[in-house]
Amino acid sequence: MPNNQLPAIKGDVLTPDSAGYKQAIARWAANAERDASIVAFVKDSEDIVKCLKFAKEHGMPIAVRCGGHSAGGASSVDGGLVIDLSRYLNTASVDPVKKLAYIGGGALWETVDKAAIKHGLATVGGTVNHTGVGGLILGGGYGWLSGQYGLSIDNLVQVTIVTADGSVLIANETENSALFFAVRGGGGNFGIVTEFVSKLHPQRPTVYAGHVIFLPSKIEQVVVATNKWLENIKENEGMFQVSTVGGPEGKPLFVLVIFYNGSEAEGRENFKWVFDIGPIADATKEIPYEHLNALQNAMAGHGKGIYQKGAIIARPSPDLVAKAHAKFAELVQIHHLGGGVIYEYISLKKVNSVPADATAFPRGLEANLMINISWDNSIQNLTHDARKYAGELTDILRGDEVDSLVPGYSNYDDSATAAIGEEKAKAAFRTNYPKLQGIKKKYDPENVFNKWFPITPA
Incomplete structure (x- = not known):
């Protein structure tokens, strides 16, 4: 698909004939690599909105890449559009007074660990530090500090998320609280998170x-x-x-x-x-x-x-x-x-x-x-x-x-495709599945985000 069919974005757009394309579709697991038609390295929410609109207009499936660690291929797509957060939305900053970390949706855990410990702080992160923050948090997030502080999602205070209709929303306990419930373990089923805000805890050096x-x-x-x-x-x-x-x-x-x-x-x-x-x-x-x-x-x-x-x-x-x-x-x-x-x-x-x-x-x-x-x-x-x-x-x-x-x-789990059927998602989310179906209907009724334990809208 020609490069110029995607409206201009601030970030970079690669197609199969672009320099760097093979590196752009490479993944942690080599068998999770797929031949995308377009890889868009987005710089901000506005870029993501443009990508989602383009994909919808052209009937293109999408995948979202953060760290690219899904062995099942959740961050890859054949013949579709990859919205890649890893190149530009990959930083982490720390407010040591509030004990909060502001983490880009495409950051790696190594970045978070190093930024936080400079202030004698830490949060629950992945036990392989080149794992992407986005996938791990959205899927729950176990770590070495879970015994003391629970899962990564239990330390999540807020997200900024782009939903399927192009809305850019803040979700936390009081604002869009149902969406905040859903992203804490519901994976990428509800939108694209551009920023996570996580609690930090005192940590010995x-x-x-x-x-x-x-x-x-x-x-x-x-x-x-x-x-x-x-x-x-x-x-x-x-x-x-x-x-x-x-x-x-x-x-x-x-x-x-x-x-x-x-x-x-x-x-x-x-x-x-x-x-x-x-x-x-x-x-x-x-x-x-x-x-x-x-x-x-x-x-x-x-x-x-x-x-x-x-x-x-x-x-x-x-x-x-x-x-x-x-x-x-x-x-x-x-x-x-x-x-x-x-x-x-x-x-x-x-x-x-x-x-x-x-x-x-x-x-x-x-x-x-x-x-x-x-x-x-x-x-x-x-x-x-x-x-x-x-x-x-x-x-x-x-x-x-x-x-x-x-x-x-x-x-x-390897169940990262829409082809797995609904039973795997029901097993993954257990008694919360019906509630998630209702939230899915509100924020993604057309099931645009369907690469990881896809939830059928109610």
């Missing part, structure tokens, strides 16, 4: 964190000890446990990523039970706070094929975790895969203290489980196969308990 590596023979012992620890988990600590492979020989490993919001001395004492089990490596230390959300960056690099599946696990079973680990190692070896099976343990008391009907995001949850399968997408797109393998792994972890694994954290 350093924390104790890092990787502890065990051989697979220790898995059952680790999980037994973990279940005991979870009975009294504190709000200022957390742990991810990862079945993965490492080193040039692809050796199966069980990796713990631990976090304690305090000094190294306090952290080592707190996690003494971990070291008593006998890891083969300990890379934990006191680190600058702004490095915390980069600990998993190496495991989440750009450019691979990625398939993600989320679930919720009420209580990890030592033997089933060990079996799933062995199965994952087998899949990796046979099919030349990467990634990991990730169990996320953070105190959820604060998260679940929020009433289920207070935000679009459901509550009453248990620990997150994410299966992340990666491969070299330049050789072959293995999305279909990876979906099958992820199903095999969740079947193992389910054991004999049919309902032991329920649909997981929506930001970890």
Whole structure:
């Protein structure tokens, strides 16, 4: 589609014959790349309004890109228009007196973390810091600080949002409150957020964190000890446990990523039970706070094929975790895969203290489980196969308990297309789905925004 068909905007417009087009459609997950007809790097709300009007007039599907981290392709579109916030709406500023962060809709979490900690402040952000703020917040937003401060949406004070009809609205608890309810967990279904305003909290400059590596023979012992620890988990600590492979020989490993919001001395004492089990490596230390959300960056690099599946696990079973680990190692070896099976343990008391009907995001949850399968997408797109393998792994972890694994954290799911049908959205939003349908009818009756758990207007 010719460049000049989109009315002039302040930002940049790229088409398939433009220099930089391939980079513009590239995504964190290589298999999420789609051949857009137009990529518009917008500078402000006015640019977005023009793009939405153009897409509507020409019957073009749209996608919105912030950080481009959706493995399911929510930020990409074939033959349509990508409204990309990442180039110009990517900053974060801090009001240290009000303890508020003003965050561009296309910013990355690294930008937020660094801006806030300069003032001794922090908010709940993504555990991979090159993740986009927009997608993570709109989908709920777990982070290392969730034990202390809840989800990212629980710290959200206000958004500026462009809705499907081109209105530019402020939404908060008192102004457009139904819309504010919807964007706190309802994803991009209701418009394009150009600015998030989030609460900040006092944060010490350093924390104790890092990787502890065990051989697979220790898995059952680790999980037994973990279940005991979870009975009294504190709000200022957390742990991810990862079945993965490492080193040039692809050796199966069980990796713990631990976090304690305090000094190294306090952290080592707190996690003494971990070291008593006998890891083969300990890379934990006191680190600058702004490095915390980069600990998993190496495991989440750009450019691979990625398939993600989320679930919720009420209580990890030592033997089933060990079996799933062995199965994952087998899949990796046979099919030349990467990634990991990730169990996320953070105190959820604060998260679940929020009433289920207070935000679009459901509550009453248990620990997150994410299966992340990666491969070299330049050789072959293995999305279909990876979906099958992820199903095999969740079947193992389910054991004999049919309902032991329920649909997981929506930001970890692959269901990011209108083709998935309504059932996935109903499962994601649970009892809040009918209310969201009513809000959708008001703000997006034609279902323009339909790339992530699309909600059918009432």
